[in-house]
Amino acid sequence: MIKVITSKENKQIKFALSLKENKYRKINKMFLAETYKSLEMALKNNVVVCTFSLCQIEGINDEIDQYIVSEEILKKLSSNVSPEGVVFIAKEVEIAPKKEEKILYLDHISDPGNMGTLIRTALAFDYDLVVVSENSVSIYNEKVINSSKGAIFAMPIKVGDLTPYLSTHQIIVSLLSDDSISLDELKVNDKFVLILGNESHGVKRESKRSATVKVKIPIKNIDSLNVAVAGGILMNKIH
Amino acid sequence: MIKVITSKENKQIKFALSLKENKYRKINKMFLAETYKSLEMALKNNVVVCTFSLCQIEGINDEIDQYIVSEEILKKLSSNVSPEGVVFIAKEVEIAPKKEEKILYLDHISDPGNMGTLIRTALAFDYDLVVVSENSVSIYNEKVINSSKGAIFAMPIKVGDLTPYLSTHQIIVSLLSDDSISLDELKVNDKFVLILGNESHGVKRESKRSATVKVKIPIKNIDSLNVAVAGGILMNKIH
Numbered sequence: 001m002i003k004v005i006t007s008k009e010n011k012q013i014k015f016a017l018s019l020k021e022n023k024y025r026k027i028n029k030m031f032l033a034e035t036y037k038s039l040e041m042a043l044k045n046n047v048v049v050c051t052f053s054l055c056q057i058e059g060i061n062d063e064i065d066q067y068i069v070s071e072e073i074l075k076k077l078s079s080n081v082s083p084e085g086v087v088f089i090a091k092e093v094e095i096a097p098k099k100e101e102k103i104l105y106l107d108h109i110s111d112p113g114n115m116g117t118l119i120r121t122a123l124a125f126d127y128d129l130v131v132v133s134e135n136s137v138s139i140y141n142e143k144v145i146n147s148s149k150g151a152i153f154a155m156p157i158k159v160g161d162l163t164p165y166l167s168t169h170q171i172i173v174s175l176l177s178d179d180s181i182s183l184d185e186l187k188v189n190d191k192f193v194l195i196l197g198n199e200s201h202g203v204k205r206e207s208k209r210s211a212t213v214k215v216k217i218p219i220k221n222i223d224s225l226n227v228a229v230a231g232g233i234l235m236n237k238i239h
Numbered sequence: 240m241i242k243v244i245t246s247k248e249n250k251q252i253k254f255a256l257s258l259k260e261n262k263y264r265k266i267n268k269m270f271l272a273e274t275y276k277s278l279e280m281a282l283k284n285n286v287v288v289c290t291f292s293l294c295q296i297e298g299i300n301d302e303i304d305q306y307i308v309s310e311e312i313l314k315k316l317s318s319n320v321s322p323e324g325v326v327f328i329a330k331e332v333e334i335a336p337k338k339e340e341k342i343l344y345l346d347h348i349s350d351p352g353n354m355g356t357l358i359r360t361a362l363a364f365d366y367d368l369v370v371v372s373e374n375s376v377s378i379y380n381e382k383v384i385n386s387s388k389g390a391i392f393a394m395p396i397k398v399g400d401l402t403p404y405l406s407t408h409q410i411i412v413s414l415l416s417d418d419s420i421s422l423d424e425l426k427v428n429d430k431f432v433l434i435l436g437n438e439s440h441g442v443k444r445e446s447k448r449s450a451t452v453k454v455k456i457p458i459k460n461i462d463s464l465n466v467a468v469a470g471g472i473l474m475n476k477i478h
Contacts, residue, residue, distance in 0.1 A: 037462075113352060117465045117467075117468060120461060120464070120465060121464060121465070121468055123459075123460045123461050124458035124459060124460060124461050124463075124464055125458065125459070126459045126460060147465070149461070149463075149465075150461070151460075151461055154460060154461070217475065219363035219364065220362075220363060220364070220365045221362045221363060221365060221390075221393060222359060222362050222363050222388070222389070222390055222393070223276075224388075225359070225360060225363055225471065226356045226359060226360070226386070226388075226467065226471075228356075228465065228467065228468055229356060229360055229467055229468055229470075229471035230471070231468075232464065232465075232468035232469070232471050232472050233471050233472055233475045236456065236472045236475075
């Protein structure tokens with residue numbers, strides 16, 4: 001169904017805007033996303049509830065409601081200063097991993113840009129699963145969704161801890177400490193969990209204790225790399 | 240000199256706030272930065288004009304004015320939601336490169352977070368120089384400064400183009416095209432320029448034409464990596 005909305009007070013617009021808050025995302029199990037690339041990935045995964053766009057979008061199933069809105073309304077819905085032209089509501093659906101051999105564990109990642117970028121990178125390096133610790137930023141945060149560039153609609157993601165993998169997987173912790181081996185020396189098992197820690201506080205003590213191997217990227221002149229950059233370097237090597 | 244400021248109308252505060260605008264940064268050749276880590280790196284480089292903090296900072300030269308301010312004023316000065324406790328004014332000083340062998344060229348990078356992260360990563364991998372194209376985001380943008388984590392105070396950076404390096408350096412372009420070689424096959428010369436392109440539009444045609452070699456990071460499932468992540472993977476390999 002295609003419908004034109006002209007008023008900001010329209011109940012669909014109000015509902016969409018409510019999804020900017022974590023509380024309403026949790027109640028409705030839905031979230032906001034945007035860009036045509038993300039929409040394409042979300043459609044493949046059958047999670048699109050409805051779309052808001054400046055003009056009609058071709059190739060969308062009739063069962064998905066299409067709302068044609070003004071630029072002003074689109075700007076309100078979007079979290080970008082210059083929205084690309086489409087915002088949509090998607091259902092939270094857990095994508096089941098086909099296997100659980102190559103796992104990325106995100107230990108208290110707090111920056112949504114880093115979280116989204118790490119999910120995008122895990123998909124690019126064909127990881128089976130991303131496990132996100134309870135205290136990390138919500139994966140349905142708008143900035144996470146945006147910076148994942150659609151990967152949120154294709155990557156299996158679970159919220160949880162390391163327990164299920166401790167006896168079966170090699171536990172690789174990224175840690176700039178003296179007893180860490182250099183990335184080039186690392187031998188990777190078939191089943192592994194790669195752990196990346198918080199931007200300021202690093203990897204939690206429990207995660208460190210679980211480590212089968214500690215690994216570091218050799219750097220100079222500065223204390224650390226951005227966690228999404230370090231994650232990219234590690235995943236490019238370990239996959 | 241240490242002085243307590245209680246009013247938001249104070250002229251030092253007003254001056255500092257004016258530096259949030261590109262126009263006033265250009266006129267005064269100064270910019271705002273924050274966090275103790277950045278301050279430490281800026282002090283080493285003798286570019287600190289004055290500091291604004293909640294309490295006195297030890298170990299700062301008497302010639303640098305220290306302003307003690309309220310939490311409310313610090314929040315106004317800071318670009319973070321929860322400021323770490325210090326904001327400072329720094330002078331724009333071009334750091335001369337010791338040599339110009341390993342160069343990163345940023346071709347129309349528009350996201351300040353990516354720009355800052357790439358400068359931080361170039362410093363970590365001991366690059367000699369970062370060249371930023373004219374149409375890239377200003378390196379003195381607050382978000383660039385913040386995400387560089389102090390690297391802006393240690394990394395030689397120039398605004399310019401490829402011309403000076405075309406006849407002397409290997410020109411490596413990161414490009415996801417069919418005729419690009421895989422990163423593992425790349426042989427790097429002593430003198431090279433690594434080019435990274437715009438987040439949406441990639442590397443400019445002129446840069447592509449200048450390429451001695453095109454290189455790609457093999458990925459699956461998704462069109463591209465974040466440019467700062469791709470830059471990290473490339474710089475980890477090429478340095």
